[in-house]
Amino acid sequence: MVAYDTGPGAAAVTAESVRRTYHLAEPIHAVDGVSLSLGEGSFTAVMGPSGSGKSTLMNLVGCLDTPDEGRIEVDGRSVGELSDTERARLRGTEIGFVFQTFNLMPRLTAVENVRLPMVFHDGVDADRQERAQTLLERVGLGDRLEHEPSELSGGQRQRVALARALANEPTLVLADEPTGNLDTETEAEIMELLVELNEAGATILLVTHERAVAEYADHVVHLLDGKIEDLEHLSDARDVTAREQATEGAGNRRPTGEGEA
Amino acid sequence: MNLRESLRISWRSIRAHKLRSALTTLGVIIGIAAVITFMVLGGGFSEDIVGDIEAEQEPSMTVQTQTTPEDGFGVMLVETPIYTESDVDALEQREGVEYVAPQGSLDVVQTTADDEQLTGAVDAQATTADRFEHATFVDGEPFDGADEAVVNEQAGQAFEANLSAGDELELTFEDGETTTVTVAGVVESELGDQTPPQVFVPADEHYTTTVETPDGDEERAYPTLQIGAEGLDDVDPVQETAVDYLEDESHAAELKEDDDEIAVQTVEDAIEQFDDLVGQLTVFIGAVAGIALVVGSIGIANIMIVSVTERTREIGIMKAVGATKRDIMQLFLVESVVLGVIGAVVGVAAGLGFGYLGVWLLGWPMVYPLEWVAVAVAVGIGVGVVSGLYPAWRGARVDPIEALRHE
Ligand SMILES: Nc1ncnc2c1ncn2[C@@H]1O[C@H](COP(=O)(O)OP(=O)(O)OP(=O)(O)O)[C@@H](O)[C@H]1O
Numbered sequence: 322m323v324a325y326d327t328g329p330g331a332a333a334v335t336a337e338s339v340r341r342t343y344h345l346a347e348p349i350h351a352v353d354g355v356s357l358s359l360g361e362g363s364f365t366a367v368m369g370p371s372g373s374g375k376s377t378l379m380n381l382v383g384c385l386d387t388p389d390e391g392r393i394e395v396d397g398r399s400v401g402e403l404s405d406t407e408r409a410r411l412r413g414t415e416i417g418f419v420f421q422t423f424n425l426m427p428r429l430t431a432v433e434n435v436r437l438p439m440v441f442h443d444g445v446d447a448d449r450q451e452r453a454q455t456l457l458e459r460v461g462l463g464d465r466l467e468h469e470p471s472e473l474s475g476g477q478r479q480r481v482a483l484a485r486a487l488a489n490e491p492t493l494v495l496a497d498e499p500t501g502n503l504d505t506e507t508e509a510e511i512m513e514l515l516v517e518l519n520e521a522g523a524t525i526l527l528v529t530h531e532r533a534v535a536e537y538a539d540h541v542v543h544l545l546d547g548k549i550e551d552l553e554h555l556s557d558a559r560d561v562t563a564r565e566q567a568t569e570g571a572g573n574r575r576p577t578g579e580g581e582a
Numbered sequence: 583m584n585l586r587e588s589l590r591i592s593w594r595s596i597r598a599h600k601l602r603s604a605l606t607t608l609g610v611i612i613g614i615a616a617v618i619t620f621m622v623l624g625g626g627f628s629e630d631i632v633g634d635i636e637a638e639q640e641p642s643m644t645v646q647t648q649t650t651p652e653d654g655f656g657v658m659l660v661e662t663p664i665y666t667e668s669d670v671d672a673l674e675q676r677e678g679v680e681y682v683a684p685q686g687s688l689d690v691v692q693t694t695a696d697d698e699q700l701t702g703a704v705d706a707q708a709t710t711a712d713r714f715e716h717a718t719f720v721d722g723e724p725f726d727g728a729d730e731a732v733v734n735e736q737a738g739q740a741f742e743a744n745l746s747a748g749d750e751l752e753l754t755f756e757d758g759e760t761t762t763v764t765v766a767g768v769v770e771s772e773l774g775d776q777t778p779p780q781v782f783v784p785a786d787e788h789y790t791t792t793v794e795t796p797d798g799d800e801e802r803a804y805p806t807l808q809i810g811a812e813g814l815d816d817v818d819p820v821q822e823t824a825v826d827y828l829e830d831e832s833h834a835a836e837l838k839e840d841d842d843e844i845a846v847q848t849v850e851d852a853i854e855q856f857d858d859l860v861g862q863l864t865v866f867i868g869a870v871a872g873i874a875l876v877v878g879s880i881g882i883a884n885i886m887i888v889s890v891t892e893r894t895r896e897i898g899i900m901k902a903v904g905a906t907k908r909d910i911m912q913l914f915l916v917e918s919v920v921l922g923v924i925g926a927v928v929g930v931a932a933g934l935g936f937g938y939l940g941v942w943l944l945g946w947p948m949v950y951p952l953e954w955v956a957v958a959v960a961v962g963i964g965v966g967v968v969s970g971l972y973p974a975w976r977g978a979r980v981d982p983i984e985a986l987r988h989e
């Protein structure tokens with residue numbers, strides 16, 4: 322078990338006893354007291370059964386949602402205390418989000434979808450188009466620039482979503498099952514791309530159901546019922562830490578440090 | 583986000599819903615087209631009448647009685663004969679006055695020339711030869727004697743024979759009596775093409791309307807006088823003296839109804855008054871048409887609200903990739919302003935088109951109401967902003983997580 326501390330380098334994301342509760346007939350704690358620190362430039366996978374709170378956690382880290390309890394810091398700023406506009410800026414400039422459901426704009430072409438984050442982030446006007454094209458070429462969609470999402474396959478949409486996430490050169494990339502609809506070959510290409518980004522300095526948090534995909538990461542967070550069940554280190558990097566909840570049986574299923582780096 | 587990008591995205595969504603966008607702008611188009619059409623018609627009407635009137639200044643003025651109708655606006659002519667022979671004589675004595683020509687209509691129901699009978703078409707007026715002092719004759723000269731008459735060009739052309747000096751004309755009165763006169767001259771109408779066909783005969787022999795004066799005598803009285811000044815420089819002082827006399831000392835002052843007003847107008851005064859009236863009327867009708875604009879902007883607002891709800895998910899996506907509330911506001915506002923401007927431009931084009939068709943059918947000159955075109959475009963933008971504000975605000979408030987869940 323790793324004790325909670327801020328880790329060796331500066332942390333890109335810090336969560337402290339974060340809880341997100343949905344009030345239905347009875348309250349559902351989708352994320353239930355998660356404490357986690359992701360060092361800058363770390364590569365972490367999140368695994369867990371369906372409904373364990375993976376997407377909810379991603380939304381919180383991605384500044385789309387705010388915790389009901391506890392505190393999340395992204396880029397040194399406490400997300401819950403930011404204004405709507407500041408959160409929007411943070412999403413636009415520091416974070417690249419690949420959604421489980423892609424969330425592409427239906428009436429915009431692939432290249433326009435990739436341009437979108439640049440449109441809301443007033444950068445240089447001229448290279449937007451060029452940069453969007455380059456990104457699409459990088460995910461292997463150079464020949465689908467002018468296609469609307471409805472004219473693309475599921476895997477192609479997913480790759481457009483990934484290209485869009487990279488539009489503003491984010492320092493934090495959040496990917497919710499980015500390879501869910503891909504064949505092994507394309508999956509490998511996409512994962513290589515994420516590894517490349519990570520090596521270039523981006524912090525990456527990735528949700529996956531597949532062990533093989535998780536093994537591209539240096540750390541694996543196992544979620545169960547909104548709690549961190551286990552934190553697994555696949556490499557020597559020790560820049561990701563978690564504080565375990567005192568839950569019975571936690572951590573027994575997967576011994577730490579089992580995987581190869 | 584810069585404006586060009588929001589225009590691009592807004593234009594996308596307008597084009598994606600062509601039919602809906604077209605129907606949305608229809609209200610604005612109809613409103614603005616109606617306003618512009620009325621402005622063109624009003625301008626054309628005014629131009630047609632006033633444009634014909636010879637700008638040539640004449641040292642003469644007309645005395646008439648006017649009243650303001652109880653419901654409605656503008657002025658109405660009152661045809662009551664209140665200007666007595668004594669008033670005419672008194673005015674003639676005033677300094678600078680060259681002549682005073684009374685004028686009153688005769689109840690002529692039919693005019694016949696060369697076996698061609700015109701019923702009710704020609705208006706017969708009794709007056710004196712002085713009335714033609716400043717008139718231009720296209721043929722002949724003023725009447726001189728009981729059995730002579732002057733016709734205006736319109737009356738001359740009303741007959742197939744096209745009357746000219748020397749022709750015979752038979753007038754049939756309401757009581758069945760007839761009298762035959764010889765056309766002494768054909769006169770040009772100073773009020774242009776709109777003047778009705780008229781025949782003038784000497785008042786001394788033909789005019790019989792009398793009233794009881796305040797002094798208790800029976801005197802002939804007329805509903806209209808024409809006063810001629812000695813020269814152009816005398817027009818203003820004569821106008822002043824005439825007003826003073828008529829309002830304070832004349833029989834007319836006592837004979838007129840309390841609400842009636844005695845108006846002494848030169849041709850220019852009359853044009854000015856007429857222009858004013860047409861202007862007021864046009865603006866009034868324009869304002870009614872403006873109601874269509876209000877309905878139009880409600881239409882835009884309504885569609886925009888629907889559109890915000892429909893695009894909740896898209897708003898969520900945009901927010902997720904970094905759009906701020908302001909960006910979303912801007913997108914929806916730009917969209918509604920674009921709709922408003924399209925409505926205004928199409929409306930102006932349609933309005934000018936309908937107006938053009940209208941004046942062409944009516945034979946009036948085309949007038950381009952430029953200031954109203956500017957107003958229309960401004961209103962289009964205004965309608966866009968006003969009707970887009972609330973929907974845009976609603977769009978901006980959408981919570982990204984909720985929105986992304988929206989299907
Ligand atoms: N808006 C919501 N209202 C109510 N409950 C919600 C809401 N969003 C998520 N939940 C609940 O929170 C829990 C966690 O959901 P989440 O989407 O984070 O799961 P997940 O781990 O991403 O699952 P999957 O692998 O299927 O994507 C679920 O039980 C879900 O029912």
Ligand SMILES: [Mg+2]
Nearest residue numbers: 375376421497
């Ligand atoms: Mg999920």
